Amino acid sequence: MLRTLRVENYALINRLELELDIHLNIITGETGAGKSILLGALGLLLGAKNDGAALKDSQRNCLVEGTFEIGKLGLESFFEENDLDYSPETTLTRQITPSGKSRSFINDTPVPLTLLRDLGSRLIDIHSQHQNLILGSEAFRTRALDTLAENADLLATYTAQYERMGALRRELTRLREEAEAGHRDEEWLRYQTEELEAARLKTGEQAELEAELSVLSNADRISEALTALRNALDDDLTGILVQLKTNETSLLHLSESYPFAAEAATRLRSVIEELKDISATAAAESERIDADPERLQKISDRIGTIYTLCQKHKAADLEELLSIQAQYEARLQAITHGDEQIAALEAELSEAEQEAWKSAREIHTRRESAAPAFSEQIEETLTKLGMPDARFCVAAEQTETLTATGCDRIDFLFTANRSFSPQKIERIASGGETSRVMLALKALLARRMELPTIIFDEIDTGVSGQIADAMGEIIHSLSDSMQVVDITHLPQVASKGSTHFFVYKDQDGTHIRHLNDEERIAEIAKMLSGSQITEAALAQARILLGK
Numbered sequence: 001m002l003r004t005l006r007v008e009n010y011a012l013i014n015r016l017e018l019e020l021d022i023h024l025n026i027i028t029g030e031t032g033a034g035k036s037i038l039l040g041a042l043g044l045l046l047g048a049k050n051d052g053a054a055l056k057d058s059q060r061n062c063l064v065e066g067t068f069e070i071g072k073l074g075l076e077s078f079f080e081e082n083d084l085d086y087s088p089e090t091t092l093t094r095q096i097t098p099s100g101k102s103r104s105f106i107n108d109t110p111v112p113l114t115l116l117r118d119l120g121s122r123l124i125d126i127h128s129q130h131q132n133l134i135l136g137s138e139a140f141r142t143r144a145l146d147t148l149a150e151n152a153d154l155l156a157t158y159t160a161q162y163e164r165m166g167a168l169r170r171e172l173t174r175l176r177e178e179a180e181a182g183h184r185d186e187e188w189l190r191y192q193t194e195e196l197e198a199a200r201l202k203t204g205e206q207a208e209l210e211a212e213l214s215v216l217s218n219a220d221r222i223s224e225a226l227t228a229l230r231n232a233l234d235d236d237l238t239g240i241l242v243q244l245k246t247n248e249t250s251l252l253h254l255s256e257s258y259p260f261a262a263e264a265a266t267r268l269r270s271v272i273e274e275l276k277d278i279s280a281t282a283a284a285e286s287e288r289i290d291a292d293p294e295r296l297q298k299i300s301d302r303i304g305t306i307y308t309l310c311q312k313h314k315a316a317d318l319e320e321l322l323s324i325q326a327q328y329e330a331r332l333q334a335i336t337h338g339d340e341q342i343a344a345l346e347a348e349l350s351e352a353e354q355e356a357w358k359s360a361r362e363i364h365t366r367r368e369s370a371a372p373a374f375s376e377q378i379e380e381t382l383t384k385l386g387m388p389d390a391r392f393c394v395a396a397e398q399t400e401t402l403t404a405t406g407c408d409r410i411d412f413l414f415t416a417n418r419s420f421s422p423q424k425i426e427r428i429a430s431g432g433e434t435s436r437v438m439l440a441l442k443a444l445l446a447r448r449m450e451l452p453t454i455i456f457d458e459i460d461t462g463v464s465g466q467i468a469d470a471m472g473e474i475i476h477s478l479s480d481s482m483q484v485v486d487i488t489h490l491p492q493v494a495s496k497g498s499t500h501f502f503v504y505k506d507q508d509g510t511h512i513r514h515l516n517d518e519e520r521i522a523e524i525a526k527m528l529s530g531s532q533i534t535e536a537a538l539a540q541a542r543i544l545l546g547k
Contacts, residue, residue: 001452001483007041008063009056012510021499024479027487029503034510035487044094047117062096124453136426141410147448149370158359168349175342182335196325206318209303216296226286233279244272360407367396381440386467389418432462455485468492491527495544
């Protein structure tokens with residue numbers, strides 16, 4: 001529940017702080033004093049978007065801070081999942097800078113606005129005057145019925161099935177589009193693939209062929225060079241090897257008398273062996289390399305084929321061309337097996353739809369079962385609110401298609417006169433009737449939803465007298481099990497509070513203060529008689545307050 005609220009530099013508020021009671025907190029004040037501003041600030045704290053409301057002082061930050069007792073709400077897992085430090089007393093903070101930037105905090109830890117909003121929705125439910133319009137929202141009507149039907153677990157299962165069904169449909173659409181495009185391109189793809197397959201391309205082939213081409217193109221010059229090398233090394237009279245061998249022999253003869261001769265002979269032997277190896281390799285190369293015009297032409301033609309294919313398919317080299325060939329083959333495979341994939345996915349989708357329909361029908365059955373008790377409890381509350389002839393019906397009509405919430409269209413049907421057939425409530429209910437129906441709904445749902453705090457902003461609009469007193473009793477009964485904050489203009493409702501705050505405005509802006517017993521009597525009397533407080537009004541105020 002909300003224990004303290006602090007607001008600084010927001011609209012007409014310079015600084016405002018209040019400590020709330022755990023039961024029914026009443027807030028009153030003259031029209032225009034700033035009660036709606038207070039709710040706007042609280043909305044910011046709970047994650048509402050900054051609507052551009054002006055700061056009171058454009059040079060300072062706006063600050064809204066609330067301290068909540070959450071020890072009994074079982075929110076430990078929420079804090080753990082979102083990597084937040086848990087504390088039974090938790091502080092939510094929202095700052096708006098002069099430039100309009102927003103910062104949010106949970107226990108001094110910066111958090112995204114969505115996380116602040118998520119936590120806020122678990123702490124407080126705000127019912128403002130405009131929220132009566134949500135009776136026209138099918139999402140609200142469905143959520144209300146599901147709360148009474150206790151459909152949370154079933155809906156979680158159905159939601160997962162519905163999302164899976166949507167994912168399968170999107171994947172099926174993609175495959176069908178690809179298959180359609182593929183069939184248009186199949187003949188062209190097949191031709192390109194067959195042409196590349198006929199070429200029998202091999203990895204690394206281009207580099208090998210180009211190397212061989214370079215050799216064959218220069219075969220005569222290479223042969224001449226190799227022959228000259230062999231002659232220089234092996235000629236019987238002038239060959240380098242013959243001369244070096246002679247020198248080696250001479251040095252060996254001197255080795256005993258001249259130590260360097262032995263060393264030189266050994267080193268010379270290494271040179272001779274290396275040159276003999278070069279000579280042998282040159283001989284082998286001479287035999288291998290031969291001017292072969294036929295082979296030269298064949299290699300030239302093969303390289304020409306590779307170049308032509310690379311140019312045609314815009315490939316930089318053979319390796320990229322092979323990659324393109326693999327892509328063509330994969331696309332052909334996909335076309336060939338695409339119908340099989342589509343058929344398999346269609347079967348999977350059909351199964352998913354059957355599972356979703358099964359869950360949706362079960363949800364529908366539970367909604368139908370819960371609807372009569374729902375209607376009966378609302379009618380009982382409306383009777384207490386001075387509408388004994390009112391009829392309220394929850395209609396759960398099964399649809400032929402699945403939606404995110406199942407297979408139902410939920411309507412609230414209403415009539416204030418039993419001689420008339422109930423019609424859709426958003427079409428026929430007056431403002432006062434709508435307020436009473438919304439209070440009956442909130443009273444019923446708040447206990448089921450187990451919200452720690454509920455705030456009513458003039459939910460008593462359009463009622464007075466005995467009905468106002470009954471409305472006050474219902475609001476008071478809610479405060480037995482939860483914290484309630486009620487902004488009201490009705491003295492009958494205001495008198496039911498555990499504590500009473502008064503909102504007023506002066507030249508410095510909007511303020512709020514807690515009323516003591518005597519001040520509260522005066523405020524209730526003023527609400528009864530107007531600005532001129534009479535003795536009769538004071539007496540009536542004491543009666544309402546039980547003083």
